[in-house]
Amino acid sequence: MDLNLSDDQQLLRETTAKFIAASCPLTKVRELAETDTGIDPDYLAQTAELGWYALLVPEEHGGGSISGDGLSDAAIVAEERGRTLQPGPFVPMNVVGLALAEAGTAAQQAEVLPAIVAGETVATWAVASEKGSYDAGAALRCATNGGGFTVSGTAGLVQDAHLADWLLVTAGSEQGLTQFLVPASASGVRIEKLDGLDLSRRFSRVHFDDVALTEAELVGEVGGAGALVERQLDVAVTLSVAESVGAMDENFTVALEYAKVRTAFGRPIGSFQAVKHQLADASMMLEASKGMATSAVRSVSTQAEDASEVASMVKSFVGDAAIDLTQTCWQVFGGIGYTWEHDHHLFLRRLTADASLYGQPSWHRERICTIHGL
Amino acid sequence: MADATTELPDLDEYRAQARAWLEANLERRDPNAQVRLRGTEHRTHETIKPEKAIQRKLYDGGYAGITWPKEYGGQGLPASYERVFNEEARGYRTPDLGVAGGTTFGICVPTMLQHASPEYLQNHIPKVLAGEELWVQFFSEPGAGSDLAGVTTKAEKDGDRWILNGSKIWSSGAAYADWGMCLARTNWDVPKHRGLTWFAVKIDQPGVEVLPVREINGDAEFCQEFFDDVELTDDDMIGELNQGWTVANTMLVFERGAGRGEELIPRPTGRRQLAPDLVALAKDGGREKDPYVRQLIAKAHINDFATGQLGARIGDHIRAGSANAAGIASYGKLFSGTFQPVRARIGMEIGQGAALTWDEGDLSGMATSLNYLNGRVMSIAGGTNEVQRNGVGERVLGLPREPSFDTDRPFRDVVRDATNWTGKTTK
Numbered sequence: 001m002d003l004n005l006s007d008d009q010q011l012l013r014e015t016t017a018k019f020i021a022a023s024c025p026l027t028k029v030r031e032l033a034e035t036d037t038g039i040d041p042d043y044l045a046q047t048a049e050l051g052w053y054a055l056l057v058p059e060e061h062g063g064g065s066i067s068g069d070g071l072s073d074a075a076i077v078a079e080e081r082g083r084t085l086q087p088g089p090f091v092p093m094n095v096v097g098l099a100l101a102e103a104g105t106a107a108q109q110a111e112v113l114p115a116i117v118a119g120e121t122v123a124t125w126a127v128a129s130e131k132g133s134y135d136a137g138a139a140l141r142c143a144t145n146g147g148g149f150t151v152s153g154t155a156g157l158v159q160d161a162h163l164a165d166w167l168l169v170t171a172g173s174e175q176g177l178t179q180f181l182v183p184a185s186a187s188g189v190r191i192e193k194l195d196g197l198d199l200s201r202r203f204s205r206v207h208f209d210d211v212a213l214t215e216a217e218l219v220g221e222v223g224g225a226g227a228l229v230e231r232q233l234d235v236a237v238t239l240s241v242a243e244s245v246g247a248m249d250e251n252f253t254v255a256l257e258y259a260k261v262r263t264a265f266g267r268p269i270g271s272f273q274a275v276k277h278q279l280a281d282a283s284m285m286l287e288a289s290k291g292m293a294t295s296a297v298r299s300v301s302t303q304a305e306d307a308s309e310v311a312s313m314v315k316s317f318v319g320d321a322a323i324d325l326t327q328t329c330w331q332v333f334g335g336i337g338y339t340w341e342h343d344h345h346l347f348l349r350r351l352t353a354d355a356s357l358y359g360q361p362s363w364h365r366e367r368i369c370t371i372h373g374l
Numbered sequence: 375m376a377d378a379t380t381e382l383p384d385l386d387e388y389r390a391q392a393r394a395w396l397e398a399n400l401e402r403r404d405p406n407a408q409v410r411l412r413g414t415e416h417r418t419h420e421t422i423k424p425e426k427a428i429q430r431k432l433y434d435g436g437y438a439g440i441t442w443p444k445e446y447g448g449q450g451l452p453a454s455y456e457r458v459f460n461e462e463a464r465g466y467r468t469p470d471l472g473v474a475g476g477t478t479f480g481i482c483v484p485t486m487l488q489h490a491s492p493e494y495l496q497n498h499i500p501k502v503l504a505g506e507e508l509w510v511q512f513f514s515e516p517g518a519g520s521d522l523a524g525v526t527t528k529a530e531k532d533g534d535r536w537i538l539n540g541s542k543i544w545s546s547g548a549a550y551a552d553w554g555m556c557l558a559r560t561n562w563d564v565p566k567h568r569g570l571t572w573f574a575v576k577i578d579q580p581g582v583e584v585l586p587v588r589e590i591n592g593d594a595e596f597c598q599e600f601f602d603d604v605e606l607t608d609d610d611m612i613g614e615l616n617q618g619w620t621v622a623n624t625m626l627v628f629e630r631g632a633g634r635g636e637e638l639i640p641r642p643t644g645r646r647q648l649a650p651d652l653v654a655l656a657k658d659g660g661r662e663k664d665p666y667v668r669q670l671i672a673k674a675h676i677n678d679f680a681t682g683q684l685g686a687r688i689g690d691h692i693r694a695g696s697a698n699a700a701g702i703a704s705y706g707k708l709f710s711g712t713f714q715p716v717r718a719r720i721g722m723e724i725g726q727g728a729a730l731t732w733d734e735g736d737l738s739g740m741a742t743s744l745n746y747l748n749g750r751v752m753s754i755a756g757g758t759n760e761v762q763r764n765g766v767g768e769r770v771l772g773l774p775r776e777p778s779f780d781t782d783r784p785f786r787d788v789v790r791d792a793t794n795w796t797g798k799t800t801k
Contacts, residue, residue: 003690256771271774276767277760281712283771284705288680291687295679306645313676365672366665372648374662374671 002072002294009076012066016080019050026343029085033199037163039087048119052077052090056098056235062114063097071235071301075242075293082246085200085350089124089160091239091358095232096123096168099179103220103228108181112166123166123181125232126155126206134359136229137172140208142180144173144222149213151180154205157357161204162193168219169208170232175223180213187211198353199346231303234311236358238296241318244354245293248286248325251347255279255329262334275332282328285321292317309371312364319355319364326351388455392462395435400428400466416594417472422508422550428469429505438503442487447500473595474508474547482509482555485625489572489613497609498553498574511625512542512556512575512599519544519754520761522557522626523566523619524780526789529558529573529606536560538573538581538604544755548584548597552577555625556601561616562786569785570618574610581605591747627700629756649675655725655742670720677713684709701770708762711753718749 005013023046024032032038048054055070055077057063066073074094081090093116100113115121129139140153151171161167161184169180182189188211193204220228256279259270269275292314299310326348330337337344355361383391432438433447440456442448449455469475483502486495501507518524527540538558548554554575561569577584581604586594613621647653652671656662688706691699721742722729729746732739753759767773779795780788 003687003694003696256773259773267777268774270767270771271776273760273764273767273776276771276773277763279771279773280708280763280766283766284708284712287687287702287705288684288709291683292680294687295683309646310679313679316672317676317680362669365669365676368672368675369648369668372653374648374653374656374668 002075002297005076006067008066009073012073013076013080016050016077017083019046020080020084020086024084024086026084026346029087029200029346032087038200038202039160039163043088044119044122046119047088047090048117050077053093053097053119054117056094057101057113057117061101061109062117063101069301071238072297074239075297078239078242079246079249079293082243082248082350083250085247085346087200087202089122089163091236091243092124092159092168093122094239095125095236096166096181098235099168099219099228099232100181102231103179103225104181105216105218107216108219112181121165122160122163123168124158124160124164125168125170125236126158126161127170127229127233128155128157130154130156130205132157132356132360134233134363136170136226136233137177140169140171142171142173142178145212147214149178149180149218149222151182151208151211151213154207156203156205158191158204158206159357160202161191161206162202164191167206170225170229173223177225177229178222179219179225179229180217181219182211182213182217186213196353198349200350201353230308231300233358234296234300234307237311237315237364238293238300240354240358241289241293241296241314244318244322244351245286245289247347247351247354248289248322251326251329251344251351252279252282252286254343255332256283259332269332278328279332282325285325289318289321309368312359312367312371315359316361316364316368319361322351323355382451383455385454385458389458389462392437392459395437396463396466399431399435400463400468403465403467417474417547417550419550422471422474425469425471425475426505426508428467429471429503432469433504439499442483442499442503445492446487446495447503469505471508472547472550474510474551477511477546478502478507478509478551481511481625481628484628485555485621486612488624489621494574494609494612507553508547508551509553509555510545510548510551510597511629512545512548512554513622513625514542514544516541516543516598520758522622523570525557525559525570527556527558527601528562529560529571531560534607536573536606536608536610538575538601538606541598541600543587543598544596545599546596548577548599549586549594554599555612557618557622559785560618563784564616565781565783566785566788567619567781569616570622571615572612572618572621573606574612575601575604575606579604591744646679648672649678651741651745652721652724655721655728658728659724659726661724661726667724670724674717674720677717681706681709681713698770701766704762704765704770707752707756708759708766711759711762714752715749718746722746 024043032040054063055065055074078090097113097116100108104113112121112123116123127136127139128134139155140151143150151169164184167182167184167189169182171178171180184191188209190207190209191204193202196203259275259279260268262269270279296311296314299307330344330348333342333344336342359367429438436449437459439448440451440459441453444450471478483499486498498507502509513522515525515527517526527538527542529536529538538556540558542556545554554577556573556575557570558573559569560571575582581602583600584597587596587598588594589596649671652674653662656667656671661667685706688703691702696702725742728739729742768775
């Protein structure tokens with residue numbers, strides 16, 4: 001957590017934590033993992049009341065932030081979400097909200113955006129390739145077709161597409177990157193809900209079989225979406241990292257407590273340097289990850305000239321650190337960490353998925369080199 | 375430490391006076407002067423003389439020890455005056471007293487001001503300010519590094535005198551310093567932390583021998599000292615007899631930089647270059663398109679950035695008054711100690727042949743290998759990574775200590791039994 005929160009932001013953090021503890025604690029997360037949808041029917045409306053999908057949307061479209069810095073507020077929510085492995089499309093809903101607020105048509109802004117803010121409709125983002133690459137435009141292609149467009153290809157890692165009413169589609173074309181807001185029910189859209197490592201969230205493969213679209217579905221100019229897609233990715237990275245940091249903090253806190261109470265060879269295992277030093281290193285990387293998460297919020301929120309570079313540095317660093325940390329926790333838990341009943345595997349699964357979502361560490365390292373013209 | 379009975383000078387007036395004095399008394403700094411690389415410093419008593427002369431000018435002009443107490447030759451002004459003077463002095467040739475200067479002004483004197491007697495301070499501090507005394511630490515020993523309380527250099531009482539015998543090492547800058555602040559054992563029949571005392575040792579007195587330690591980078595910044603029946607008196611004592619560990623803890627705080635305040639570290643923002651040294655190496659070898667090399671460059675770049683972000687977060691903790699802020703501050707050293715060796719290896723990997731060989735005397739060509747040879751400074755010096763991890767584990771995370779075999783017994787017995795230690799307690 002940023003150590004420089006305002007009183008209002010501190011209150012937001014407490015309210016968020018209180019809501020999660022009351023309505024969707026880890027025991028509930030476990031129950032939801034066994035359900036078909038993966039989320040309670042009224043969860044979106046309840047969380048919308050807390051403002052979760054409004055923070056990046058201007059007031060004229062029904063949005064609004066707590067502090068005037070919506071991304072900073074959203075990162076606070078994200079960190080609390082991560083701490084308790086909250087389900088639901090928090091990151092993609094905020095990305096779609098941002099995109100529509102920035103570049104949506106008047107109709108999209110009048111009809112879809114307020115419904116997203118109110119949690120009445122589910123929107124998600126189809127950007128990654130079937131195999132999980134975030135090279136923009138690699139997954140889906142857009143061709144002009146008379147006065148309209150045809151989108152084809154397969155997107156992967158589309159979060160909660162099985163619940164979605166709307167898909168924000170990022171497609172490559174001869175003119176450049178182009179985005180559309182497509183009804184999930186559109187002819188030619190085929191959503192396959194997948195099983196996966198992460199038990200707290202659901203992902204789908206979405207096929208676009210020559211989906212015919214018109215200018216009414218366009219989000220922004222044909223071929224002109226490049227800068228906005230970068231910004232969407234930076235925002236998704238920032239929120240995803242904040243969720244990871246929350247999950248890392250909780251995973252580590254529980255492992256540390258375990259190292260103090262679990263005894264072996266006549267003493268707490270955390271007194272052995274072989275264990276203590278691993279925990280010290282993990283805590284250092286956790287502290288550094290918190291500092292990195294804060295820097296991403298600040299650069300991306302202000303759209304600083306180095307926003308994308310910072311977002312990539314932070315995503316790469318925290319992605320690696322998160323996997324190292326959860327692996328260390330696993331080793332500290334020992335055998336009990338290998339049981340289904342223990343919560344550790346939920347964190348291991350979530351953090352490992354987070355590391356790949358919105359670009360793996362190595363993908364972001366290459367992005368940094370490209371940004372610098374190397 | 376301003377004297378409340380006297381009026382403080384107006385800050386703007388002070389600035390104007392300082393500016394005029396600097397203009398009249400000091401030379402302008404050469405903007406093209408080389409920045410010193412580790413591994414290229416060779417100072418002597420001869421070469422330090424002109425620097426001490428500049429320090430003397432500052433002292434005579436009333437600009438030495440701006441924040442130090444008046445009764446010890448300082449100016450007794452608040453830190454804002456020192457800041458103003460430093461701002462004005464930026465373009466001038468101020469004294470470059472090297473690593474011993476940093477130790478004198480940043481570590482030794484601040485420690486003395488907290489622990490030494492007024493008579494001692496009146497005797498020494500004005501001379502420090504006048505450029506007559508450069509101080510170094512006689513702290514680590516060949517057999518006591520991370521375990522600093524395990525020193526075996528001893529001072530024995532003989533009538534009015536103390537007789538010092540033993541050896542110290544890793545004292546930076548002792549080759550051209552005047553005095554050493556020396557930790558010695560004065561009681562062997564009590565546990566290790568309770569039998570230590572600090573003494574001032576004049577380096578050119580009989581029985582003191584200073585030899586340079588030639589380091590793996592070819593430099594000789596550090597020294598080893600040998601003490602052979604060196605005579606000291608009670609007046610040379612810094613702090614109380616057998617209370618040396620308290621003084622050492624103060625010194626360690628200054629040494630680890632906490633006294634200088636991480637709160638000054640700004641959160642790095644804005645455009646930055648991509649690890650320029652590594653990119654230059656990669657381009658030189660025609661490998662900048664090699665995906666693996668690009669990954670390594672970005673990794674180093676990210677870790678450099680993370681070092682700054684962690685520093686900024688530590689500053690946030692200090693400002694916010696977080697519990698354990700001091701313990702959290704040690705993450706900074708551990709992080710550098712963890713990632714500097716990684717970065718040094720990355721340089722060697724990318725540099726290939728160019729990192730292994732260079733034209734005779736080509737300083738920039740040797741930079742990669744020099745960096746590699748210095749790669750473990752932060753993971754060893756000032757407390758190894760392992761000691762830092764114990765500190766974090768115990769003070770920040772609240773994990774129990776390992777059982778100790780040396781803290782509750784007479785140090786004499788600890789030393790006797792250490793080599794034949796079997797893990798069984800021998801009480």
